[in-house]
Amino acid sequence: MSQSPSNPRVRVYVRQNCHLCEVALETIARLTTEAHTSYETVDIDADPALRAQWTDQVPVTFVDGVQHDFWRVDENRLRAALAAPGARS
Template sequence: MTRLTLISRTGCHLCEEAEQVLDRIAAGQWTRVEVSDSVELERDYGDRVPVVILDGKEHGYWRVEEERLLRDMARPPGAPRL
């Protein structure tokens, strides 16, 4: 199971930056989902992309908070986040 998902939009400069960060800190451990491929995703996230999902829960949006993400990734899945 992939722990990290990035909900993204083609042509979004913040999304491109988030993808670069995830490539650097979690290479091969994340998947990208195009927000415009789903009516539900568009409704839930719309212009609030990129959105980082960790272990099925929203971790953050617009910018990747690297330190916080690395800290939370070090915890086992399901452990409480700070």
């Protein structure tokens, strides 16, 4: 389930009927809950520019505004990024 916070730590670009997106979101939801932080999803098909930019790479994960992963979420890397010093809470 996606969240819609005003200032999410994690943003995930997704599209409908994307199996990799579903798998990534399960991991992201679990890890952001563990880290007591937030995430949001953005459907690239709702914006032609985003669809053109990311169509072959979804899901694309950003942490604190920096691209982190695409296609798959590396659980250990995401956990480390969410725990990194200086990360906003």
